[in-house]
Every structure is written in C-alpha cells, then in structure tokens.
Amino acid sequence: MPTVTLNKTVFEELVGKTLPLDELKDRISMLGTDLEGIEGDEIEVEIFPNRPDLLSEQGFARAFSSFIGVKTGLRKYDVKKSGETVIVDASVKEVRPYTVCAIVRDMQFDDEKIREIIQVQEKLHTTFCRNRKKSAIGIYPLDKITLPIHFKALPPNEITFQPLESDKEMSGMEILQDHPKGKDFASLLEGKSKWAIFTDVNNEILSLTPIINSHKTGKVNESTKDVFIEFSGFDLTHLKVGLNILTTVFADMGGKIESMDVVYENETITTPNLEPTKKKLDLAYVNKMLGLELSEQEAVELLAKMGFGYENGNVLIPAYRNDILHQADFVEDIAIAYGYENFEEEIPNVATIGKEAPLEIFSRKIREILIGLQLLETKNYHLITKEELNERMNDETDVIPLQNALGEHNHLRNAILPSLLKTLSLNQHHEYPQNLFEIGRTFRPGDSETGVLETEKLAMVTCHATTDFTQMRQLFGSLMQSLGLHVTVKECDHPSYIRGRVGNVYVNDTKIGIIGEMSPSVLENWGLVVPVVAMELNLEMLFELCS
Amino acid sequence: MNMHDLIAKLHPLEREVIPHLALQTLHEITKSAGMKDIEVIRAFQWLENKNVLSIITEKVTLISLDKNGKLYKEHGLPEKIFLSVLSNEFKGLNVITKKSKLSREEVNACIGLLKRQNAIETQKGEFLEVKITKEGTTLLEQTSPEESFLQQDFPINENDVDKSVLKTLSKRKDIIKLEERKNISITLTELGEQLIKEDLGGPVVNRLTSRMLKDGSWKDATFRAYDVEINVPSINRGKTHFVNQAVEYIKRIWLDMGFHEMTGNYVHSAFWDLDVLFVPQDHPAREMQDTYYLHGKAKLPSFWQDIKAVHETGGDTGSTGWGGSYSKDEASKVMLRTHTTVLSAETIRKLKKEDLPAKFFAVNKVFRNEALDWKHLFEFYQVEGIVVDPNANLKHLKGYLTQFYRKMGYSKVRMRPAHFPYTEPSLEVDVYHPVKKQWIELGGAGIFRPEVVKPLLGFDCPVLAWGQGMGRIISEYWKINDIRDLYRNDVKQMREMKQYMR
Known part of the structure; x- marks a missing residue:
C-alpha cells in the first residue's frame, strides 16, 4: 500500500496544532491510516486505498485537523x-x-x-x-x-x-x-x-x-x-x-x-465542481451496527470530525471523497471519530451449537491411530514441481500448472507420496527408521466449476534398512482394523513400485488406494539409498465407507 | 561414591573384567578373562566413567604372517629346503626340484638368492646343474635371521622387530602383512588400584527373569544396583505435526464458542474469491504478482449478474457500486484462494433466514504468490470467522476476538481503523506482547458491507467477519525465527519439538 512522507513542520502548520509525539503517533493510527514511522522532520504514513484524498500533506492535514477537533466540519472551496x-x-x-x-x-x-x-x-x-x-x-x-x-x-x-x-x-x-x-x-x-x-x-x-x-x-x-x-x-x-x-x-x-x-x-x-454531495443519514442503522445510542447531535459532531457537513438530515460529503457508497461508510467514519478504542467488548448471550466438519473429525481420528503406530506426521506445501510429480515418480499423470508462480513450486500436487519422498530425501542425515504420514489436499483436472477436482488423501511411508511390504501391510491392516473395515489387496502394475510387490487396495468393491515397495529407480531419482515402502489412500472414500 | 556403592552397581561385565585389569592391555585382558573384545571395551568405558581407570588408545602397525609366511614358519624357508637336497656333486635341476617339492617359481627364486650368497655353484649341461658350496653348507647349518623372525608369536608391533629383516621379508611374496590397529590399554586410577584388591562378593543378578519368579530363586539373589542417574538414549514416538497441534487448539476455541466449521475448495474463480466480496475488478491485489492464477475459465453461478449489478451500480443494496463496467472475463479467472473469506461467502450463500443467528469459522490454508524466504511463505494459515446475526454489532466483534486472543495467551487486544473492500467498518487487530512490550498486528476484521451480504443472503444482515494470521503466534510459541521452519519437515526438529501445551 502507498505511503506518503509528510514534512512535520508543514503538516503541523496546516493542522493548526502541535501534538506531543506519542499522541501524534496514536492519533495518526486511530484516524485510519497506518503510521510507518517518524524520523526527525519526516512522518511516514501508509494510506489505505479508499482514501486517495489523504495522499498529500494538505489532504492528510485537513483530515487530521478535523479528527483532533481543531478545524471540524465541511471545508468550503470557492x-x-x-x-x-x-x-x-x-x-x-x-x-x-x-x-x-x-x-x-x-x-x-x-x-x-x-x-x-x-x-x-x-x-x-x-x-x-x-x-x-x-x-x-x-x-x-x-x-x-x-x-x-x-x-x-x-x-x-x-x-x-x-x-x-x-x-x-x-x-x-x-x-x-x-x-x-x-x-x-x-x-x-x-x-x-x-x-x-x-x-x-x-x-x-x-x-x-x-x-x-x-x-x-x-x-x-x-x-x-x-x-x-x-x-x-x-x-x-x-x-x-x-x-x-x-x-x-x-x-x-x-x-x-x-x-x-x-x-x-x-x-x-x-x-471542477467542489460543491458537496448530499446523502441522507440513517442514524438508526448507524446505531444498530455500532451498538451505540448516538443522538443526532452527537452523530453530527462525529461526522464533523471526519470533515462532513450536515443539513436537514443530510450529510454533506466533501467533493474530494469518493468512498461514500452506502450508509455503511458513514458507520465507519462515525466509528473512527467515536474512537475504536472506546467501544466496549461484548459477547451476546445467544446460544449456537459448535460443529466440527465431519471429514476433519475423521482426519483427526486417523491421525490418532497412526500416531499410535509410531508414525510421524509431516506437513508439506500443496505446490511442488512437475519434475517431482512426474519424472521422479516414473509417472505421467496430468498435473495442474500455475500460470504465474514466482517461485519454483509451480504445480499443484496430485498425490501426497511425492511430498513424503521429498521429505525423506531431505532427511537422510537423520536417524532411521523414518516412518512418516501426511494427510492433505490433492488436485487433478476434472469436471467442476473451475476445472479442478480436489481430494483429501492420506499417504504413509516406512523407510529403513529392513522395511518391506509386510511392514506396511501390517500398519495398514492395523489402521483398517481400527476403522472396522475389511480390505483386500489385488496385485497390480504401477511404474512407481517394484513389480510383484504392489497392489491396489479394495474395501468391498471400491478401490481406495495403492500399497507397495517403491521401485529402486524411483528411489534413485530422489537420491534415496534406503528402501521405502509406501501407500496412498483416498481419505474421502474411506470416510464414506466408514459412515 | 564409596567403595560399597561402587561395587554394588557393577555390571556383570565389569565384575568379570576387574580381576584381570592388572594386565593392562586389551589383548591380554581379553585373553585372560576369556571374554569378547567388545564386552571388555564396554566394561572399560563404564569403568572409566566411574573413574576406576583411564583408557589409552594408540594407533599401531601390527605385523602378522601372510599365506606363505605361515607355510614357511611350519615347513622352513624354501632356500633352506633347496640347500638341503643339494650335495657336493652337480645335480640336474629337474631332480632337485622333484626332491625338494618346491614350485618352479620358488626354485628360480632360490637359485637367484643363493647364488648372490655364493651358497651354490651352477653349470650348464643339457640342463642346468647345481651343487652346494662350502658357504652353502655353513648357511644350511645356521639359523637365518629370517627363520628366527618367523618363529616369533604374531601379531607383533612393528616397533618390536628387526627392521632390516622386516624389509627383506616385505619384499618377498605373501610372507608378511601389515595392518593399522588401535591398541587399547588402560591405566588404573588410585580408585582402580583399590578396587582390584576388593572382594566383589558373589554373583549378582542383572535382570529379573520370569524363571526366577516362577522358581522363587529371586529370594536368594543379589540384584545389581543400576546407575539410575545416568542418561539413556531417546526414543522416537509418533506425533502430529506441530502446526496441526496448534490448529487443533485454535479450532477447539471456536467450537467451544459455538462456531460451526467451514471447509471448501482451494481453487476458486475470481468471482467467488473477490467479486462477491465486492473487491473492485481493478483492485491492485488482483494483479498477477499477488495471486496464483491457473489456466482456463471457471463457470459462474447463475446469480453472477446480481454481482455485476452490485459492482456497477450497487444493484438493490442501496449502494452506488464502484461504477465502471464489470467484466465477466475477469470474474471467470481461476485462482488459488487468497483468503478463507471465500468460504464465508459460500457459507452465507447457503444460509436461510431461519438459520440465524449462526456462527462459522475456518482454520485453513490460503495462498499468496511469493518466493519463499525467511519471512514469506506462499501458503499459510488464516483463522476465519463470521457471525451472521441480525442483532450483531461492532462491540460483539471486539468481544469475540478479545475472547479468542485471551485463550491464545494475549490478554490485551486493540483495534485500529483499517480498510478492506468487503468490510465497513474495517479494523486491524493488534495484540499486546507482554514480553516484547509492543503491539503485534495479527489480521483484519470488520462488518461485511451490504454490497457483500445482500446478494448472497437475499437480505441485509450484520455479518461480523475476521481473517487472522496465526503464523506469528505459532512461530512465537516454538521460537521459530525463519518462517520456513514451519514446513521444513526436518525429522530431527519434529521429533525433538515440544508438544503444544494449550
């Protein structure tokens, strides 16, 4: 957001009053601008985009002078x-x-x-x-x-x-x-x-x-x-x-x-036409939104502190303000003049019932189970590179690119497993076994409002010198037992895994994921020299099967 | 520690090794105690910790016999064997070779060697013929330096042998080999000297076994006392990621206050992320450098024309709108959500009058197009909340947020005027940091503009809203300075990290 640098001497002359430094700082903040700093004779202030009229010494001083009560009300310009x-x-x-x-x-x-x-x-x-x-x-x-x-x-x-x-x-x-x-x-x-x-x-x-x-x-x-x-x-x-x-x-x-x-x-x-425009003040609305009981006179005084005039129930809006679209904008200006610090905190005595999202509850339970199996949870970014999703995984599935990413992470992940392998590859200097899991969002092209389908998935890896299919199958078995589900594994072929050591996972007749020993060529792609066994599941399907 | 305690806490391996400590070298002690090297070394280390002895490690080169060396030690050197089958008469080489049982190669080597020592004479006949000389006979009777060298007990320290003989033997094939070895020995401390004179008593029990419990033999057993003050290696437990620990807590606060959790997509149209929130279509935040855009165009919901009207003229909201002309093309851009406020918008759209008052929250990820550095992440958490209540007002907003931050450990909360296109009044929320003694800016809040609420809900109603950051609070809790450490997934860091204790 833009900042303006004000000459303190010029500013104070325009305002018509010199405030002690602390008070000056405080008032600038409470006017609805952000004080960046005061150094010597220079005051640096950040101006919000709804108030372009404050982008000068003159405009800022005009508003400030009203706000602190020196020259209030509508300014007349001939x-x-x-x-x-x-x-x-x-x-x-x-x-x-x-x-x-x-x-x-x-x-x-x-x-x-x-x-x-x-x-x-x-x-x-x-x-x-x-x-x-x-x-x-x-x-x-x-x-x-x-x-x-x-x-x-x-x-x-x-x-x-x-x-x-x-x-x-x-x-x-x-x-x-x-x-x-x-x-x-x-x-x-x-x-x-x-x-x-x-x-x-x-x-x-x-x-x-x-x-x-x-x-x-x-x-x-x-x-x-x-x-x-x-x-x-x-x-x-x-x-x-x-x-x-x-x-x-x-x-x-x-x-x-x-x-x-x-x-x-x-x-x-x-x-130019510098005549003010008129807008009716809805005082009841203002009072309702602010929880106040201002009289018309009080409201008019507060409006004057924000540089507005008032005439027969109408607010006179200065010709240099373009941010009064609705009564709501009077609400804010009156609140600023009243002082945000003067509003008392209040929690209404209204009962509503808290409710956690069902899939979130399910994810939390899954976490508890996996922690019991001594797995460590990781949390990776949803953005990753295409090379990590495709080439390193020996996989050619379509992935979704971003148009304009500033960093190298310029694709949305379609699976969690690449994130876990990345984590393993960056942790090779730490103690093994490294048995990890992650629950998170994945993305693939599909028929939706945006052309993107999003799915929550769960992936697990075991990584140490003697890990094998059996170990992962046991961990997985334990998870499924905890969920009260009976699963079957049917051998399949997948380029990321060793042939004959990989299978699709089914509950009833629904395919919910894959389990297998990572292919040595994938491990080599990631620079890993310790065996890895992995599995990845569609968490949303699993949730549906459980409920 | 007194001598009695010292003895009581001795490990069985220590007990075994102590009577042999006077021998000083690892080699001798191992041999004498009949233990394995590794056992003795472990006992040494424990005893060193107890100040009984100090371990001296020196690197030495050890000589041992290679394949031929071992053979020659047993059967004699080939040149001696060769000499022993010769006589004063010339004999044909084939006869000599056969009799000596030496290989052709060895025979050739012997001839060269012995000729240089004048121990044999040769003449050429049909075959080469050889006879022993006087010097040869003397040589045969004497024990050579090489022979005495081989007769020693190997391995031997390189420093303890005749260097010149070593040199000659080294040149010959597969007789000796050299290896670097650590030579471990010990010297006893004063305490150690005393300890080896003590009576260590009878055998002690190291581990209580099931068998002992069954047959009652534990009754007569003396249990070795452990050093319970010693550190032990750590073990790794399974745990949730620390950021999720904090997320769980924050969710709990809102649930306790009667809020309903919102979830939804990360990928949205600009229409949902920005337009329904009355963010003008030429707002600087929509520029490419702040927002991640995807390829393609999104489908817009049927009420998009209502939003168009609100932007252009205010529609039926009583507002003037932003003016200008609203672009459907701009609205159809696909992007990663820049705030969880998009979830609030979706939620309000689904609400009916009879659902009110209603309160919702989300603690979830949002995206900002940034290159990663120590204080910038391209995805981070936002703590979102809305209160849709016909009777809500600004004081309530202050109430909810103050309550939340109190539970997060900050007792003083301040609100300052701010600006967001979708709230009016808008405010910035600061909490007071009691240690740093300064205000920390944590996020925005406000009351949704009628231009936002009316088209979504169908009627105007106060909606209190906030979108707070939590990165700073989390980093603060775990004393993280580089914000990338939140998602570095360093296994060691995660294993050692303390649990979130709120």
Whole structure:
C-alpha cells in the first residue's frame, strides 16, 4: 500500500496544532491510516486505498485537523468561473475519451511546494490512477500556454516534441522506445493506432498522455504563478473526483481555483465542481451496527470530525471523497471519530451449537491411530514441481500448472507420496527408521466449476534398512482394523513400485488406494539409498465407507 | 561414591573384567578373562566413567604372517629346503626340484638368492646343474635371521622387530602383512588400584527373569544396583505435526464458542474469491504478482449478474457500486484462494433466514504468490470467522476476538481503523506482547458491507467477519525465527519439538 512522507513542520502548520509525539503517533493510527514511522522532520504514513484524498500533506492535514477537533466540519472551496475552454476532439473517443480540467492561480511555488506537488501527483498516479492505467494527471505552467486547449488523438508518427528530461525533440515512437518514462508506460499505448495529446491554440504539444509532459510547456518551477491541470482517462466520475482531490490540495497551498469549460461533441461540462454531495443519514442503522445510542447531535459532531457537513438530515460529503457508497461508510467514519478504542467488548448471550466438519473429525481420528503406530506426521506445501510429480515418480499423470508462480513450486500436487519422498530425501542425515504420514489436499483436472477436482488423501511411508511390504501391510491392516473395515489387496502394475510387490487396495468393491515397495529407480531419482515402502489412500472414500 | 556403592552397581561385565585389569592391555585382558573384545571395551568405558581407570588408545602397525609366511614358519624357508637336497656333486635341476617339492617359481627364486650368497655353484649341461658350496653348507647349518623372525608369536608391533629383516621379508611374496590397529590399554586410577584388591562378593543378578519368579530363586539373589542417574538414549514416538497441534487448539476455541466449521475448495474463480466480496475488478491485489492464477475459465453461478449489478451500480443494496463496467472475463479467472473469506461467502450463500443467528469459522490454508524466504511463505494459515446475526454489532466483534486472543495467551487486544473492500467498518487487530512490550498486528476484521451480504443472503444482515494470521503466534510459541521452519519437515526438529501445551 502507498505511503506518503509528510514534512512535520508543514503538516503541523496546516493542522493548526502541535501534538506531543506519542499522541501524534496514536492519533495518526486511530484516524485510519497506518503510521510507518517518524524520523526527525519526516512522518511516514501508509494510506489505505479508499482514501486517495489523504495522499498529500494538505489532504492528510485537513483530515487530521478535523479528527483532533481543531478545524471540524465541511471545508468550503470557492471556484471562480474562468470561462476558458478545453476543446475535446472526437478523435479521442476510441483512445482516451474523457478529460476534466482546471486552472489554479496565485500559487507561490518554492522547492518544498514543488516537492509536495510532485509527491501527490506520483502517489495518485500509482494508486488512484492504477499506475496510469485508469487515468493520468498533467500539470502545466499557464504562462507558457496560449488558451484554449485542445485534447485530440493523432497517429504516433504525427507526434513530435521535446519531452521532460530530454535535451532534444523526439518522435512519439522514440519517446516510447528511448525515454525512461516512455519505456515504463509504453505498454499502455500498445496496439493503439492513435495517441492522445494536449495542445494549445498554437498547436504546441503540452503532453503525450499518459506518458510525459513537454519540456517547453509542461514544467512547473519557482517562477510559475498559475497552472493548468488536466485529468484524462476512461471514467468521467473517477476523473472528476481526482481533479477535486488535486485542486483542493492546490487551494490548501494558497491557490485560487478557477473552473474551465470542457467542450465535448454533444455537451459542455464545467470542472471542477467542489460543491458537496448530499446523502441522507440513517442514524438508526448507524446505531444498530455500532451498538451505540448516538443522538443526532452527537452523530453530527462525529461526522464533523471526519470533515462532513450536515443539513436537514443530510450529510454533506466533501467533493474530494469518493468512498461514500452506502450508509455503511458513514458507520465507519462515525466509528473512527467515536474512537475504536472506546467501544466496549461484548459477547451476546445467544446460544449456537459448535460443529466440527465431519471429514476433519475423521482426519483427526486417523491421525490418532497412526500416531499410535509410531508414525510421524509431516506437513508439506500443496505446490511442488512437475519434475517431482512426474519424472521422479516414473509417472505421467496430468498435473495442474500455475500460470504465474514466482517461485519454483509451480504445480499443484496430485498425490501426497511425492511430498513424503521429498521429505525423506531431505532427511537422510537423520536417524532411521523414518516412518512418516501426511494427510492433505490433492488436485487433478476434472469436471467442476473451475476445472479442478480436489481430494483429501492420506499417504504413509516406512523407510529403513529392513522395511518391506509386510511392514506396511501390517500398519495398514492395523489402521483398517481400527476403522472396522475389511480390505483386500489385488496385485497390480504401477511404474512407481517394484513389480510383484504392489497392489491396489479394495474395501468391498471400491478401490481406495495403492500399497507397495517403491521401485529402486524411483528411489534413485530422489537420491534415496534406503528402501521405502509406501501407500496412498483416498481419505474421502474411506470416510464414506466408514459412515 | 564409596567403595560399597561402587561395587554394588557393577555390571556383570565389569565384575568379570576387574580381576584381570592388572594386565593392562586389551589383548591380554581379553585373553585372560576369556571374554569378547567388545564386552571388555564396554566394561572399560563404564569403568572409566566411574573413574576406576583411564583408557589409552594408540594407533599401531601390527605385523602378522601372510599365506606363505605361515607355510614357511611350519615347513622352513624354501632356500633352506633347496640347500638341503643339494650335495657336493652337480645335480640336474629337474631332480632337485622333484626332491625338494618346491614350485618352479620358488626354485628360480632360490637359485637367484643363493647364488648372490655364493651358497651354490651352477653349470650348464643339457640342463642346468647345481651343487652346494662350502658357504652353502655353513648357511644350511645356521639359523637365518629370517627363520628366527618367523618363529616369533604374531601379531607383533612393528616397533618390536628387526627392521632390516622386516624389509627383506616385505619384499618377498605373501610372507608378511601389515595392518593399522588401535591398541587399547588402560591405566588404573588410585580408585582402580583399590578396587582390584576388593572382594566383589558373589554373583549378582542383572535382570529379573520370569524363571526366577516362577522358581522363587529371586529370594536368594543379589540384584545389581543400576546407575539410575545416568542418561539413556531417546526414543522416537509418533506425533502430529506441530502446526496441526496448534490448529487443533485454535479450532477447539471456536467450537467451544459455538462456531460451526467451514471447509471448501482451494481453487476458486475470481468471482467467488473477490467479486462477491465486492473487491473492485481493478483492485491492485488482483494483479498477477499477488495471486496464483491457473489456466482456463471457471463457470459462474447463475446469480453472477446480481454481482455485476452490485459492482456497477450497487444493484438493490442501496449502494452506488464502484461504477465502471464489470467484466465477466475477469470474474471467470481461476485462482488459488487468497483468503478463507471465500468460504464465508459460500457459507452465507447457503444460509436461510431461519438459520440465524449462526456462527462459522475456518482454520485453513490460503495462498499468496511469493518466493519463499525467511519471512514469506506462499501458503499459510488464516483463522476465519463470521457471525451472521441480525442483532450483531461492532462491540460483539471486539468481544469475540478479545475472547479468542485471551485463550491464545494475549490478554490485551486493540483495534485500529483499517480498510478492506468487503468490510465497513474495517479494523486491524493488534495484540499486546507482554514480553516484547509492543503491539503485534495479527489480521483484519470488520462488518461485511451490504454490497457483500445482500446478494448472497437475499437480505441485509450484520455479518461480523475476521481473517487472522496465526503464523506469528505459532512461530512465537516454538521460537521459530525463519518462517520456513514451519514446513521444513526436518525429522530431527519434529521429533525433538515440544508438544503444544494449550
């Protein structure tokens, strides 16, 4: 999850109060953010993805100041109409259909403010904008641009400009191939016949979105006073919230927000709109979910601590919040304002009857029996390699691969026995006999919702110098006797076992497993130099036979 | 220990060997006591532990006679036999060979050897002819150094023989052989010197036998006293894997609190694992690097369109939904479950109004696409629980979890705000570690969103939910630092591990 680094001095000034360190730490945690650490003048905070409005000093301080009761309630942001336009060309429809834009004036940029702006832009890009896949942000010095702005899409070979961090003009293709940012995000434009750009009235390219701004018109510095801001992407509602989050940060830095008219083929929209939205508060629901008896007044005070306003039974939701989908979201914010630490623990006096899963009970009984037979239980991963399932077992059964495993374990096991042989091969320096068992899940392709069938199985091995078929047959016999089942073994052929020393195991007429002495070639495959006798059973079938 | 106790605790083998200890070497003592080497050595070791003697082990090279050596010792050296059948007259070699009963090879060797010593003269006739010289006659009468060498009692320490003779004999075929051997001897301590003068008394009984009990002979027997303070080798019992011991206990806690166990598949569609839990389809956690995907597409249950509506517009849940458009393709991806919360979703789907209130739990494996290292596993346990109760609230959630952690040995539980797409409120659960004096983060919890509950259950109802990790608690209990040790299946580690005692 993303973290933001806050400058403590800036933060405290914005909050309007300095708290002792311990209290600061505690309050940050209890606001619904995770404090990573405070070092010198830097506070590092982890922000949950439902609150992109906290990804800046300004946004975080705004919420924090309300939370600790300094400046509570809805913040009002003035938006002046600039009357300036952004003209959206029909060519973007297929490529990048939407943009929303704003102008912010009277900014006083210095190194610190530029750092803050870069941070919020970068944090929004990675989280809210889903690594620019969903949307992207552009910020430009207004004095380098001649309005109005055009948003259009061109074939890549018609795009040439000098991008940021480059000392020469580059073609669109060159940017994607050679420019560091171009390389990072090239995949987002893959296969598109046209790319979206912003230009000014003189056809000067401002940026190739979502990749990079122009060096000439897209670089904010200390002399910049007014900025042009655009958010572009695929989902208009999402873009509007994004722009609101960003412009309110500028406003909290002292800027004055002006709206722009974004002219689409069939309609013109004016952005940003920082008027709060309204949603009715269902106080009974809130009280029921929290086990509280808050009065309306108390609830309104708690909402104010979370930055909400209230008017005639309606909650006024700040324009930069996009996480209020349902009453349930008021429940959480009221709970946070109330303080999670202030909820008393309570166990209701309601009787329900505990019940263990029947197969789990059965597995537990099997474990008890096998422990009585002095077997040691192992617990291996369900993921293993194909080589271990097939080649080493002299077995060619189809096994299920994973698409994208990071580690070497990239198949689902279809049997437990390979896991046990692996365990034996890794334990050769320890004392023998090593008689082991494992109960666990196995997987095979089959007809189901997912195309995978899952079965609980039991496997046992005996491994020492003088072990033989008889020993395993005795252990198995004892297990079956304990379960009150009569079994028969019928000789069979299996490439993992020695011929003439392997058989299928039947209860009545149901085949439930296999027993036999492991073939020396399998032992050699595992690097084992001590004989092994094995058996593997379908635990679920056995369970059914017992019940 | 006084002399009386010492004598009382002597093992029969010790008793047997003690009268012969003055002989000092293993060889002598074994011979004199008429015991086996291994018995005497064991007795030495026990007596050394009792400070009766110290064992001295030195490596020596021992000489013993080989095949020919043994033969020559009995019948004489071939050159002597050869000389004894010669006379002052030249005799044909065939006659000599026949008379001496030596092999052709030996005869040739003798001629070479004896000629160098001027003991014989040869001349060439039709055959080679040989006669004895004066030096030869003298040689025949004297006992040669080689002959006296062979007459010794073997094996002999290499250091105790004439080196030059040893060298000549070593060059000849199969006469002697050398072997490395440990020479064991003992020196008696002061206590030992005293002990061998003591009267050890009559025979003692080592093991009480059935026969003694039947015929009553135990009545006159003196039982050897054991050294009961001594350590004995450990034995290996069968046991459950230690992680399962802890799992059993955790399950027991929830069962005791009236929870019903949930089980289910490890492989699921993204629909069940994520979509029904209202995880947005573009949520970062769904990216390839966090989740194991399988090939193929899953079939979706018939109510998938309800879930689509909830994601896009909120459906009939009173929510606005996430907006955007819901992809059936994304929902059909097949994956290893990322949380046991998928079991809770399946369970809620099957519930009816008359089943409520109902409580469920699972303690089972979930998967996260990670490369293994000391603090990351790609499969691990999650402790899952839901309370589906029309009257449930946040205080109850705190109550259930506090009760659980109290039984796990943590008396202080704290809850902090957190975020999960499927719960609102969401909270992070910390327990206070009394020794480390810090809060440990153990997992998430919350109340399921109406967007989750309503489509599954058919109506909205508070559902308290949690998914807690247990790896840290287990590792803590067994003092495991490298989390891979939980599933290393090291036979020695598992055998020696203490039982989970909760």
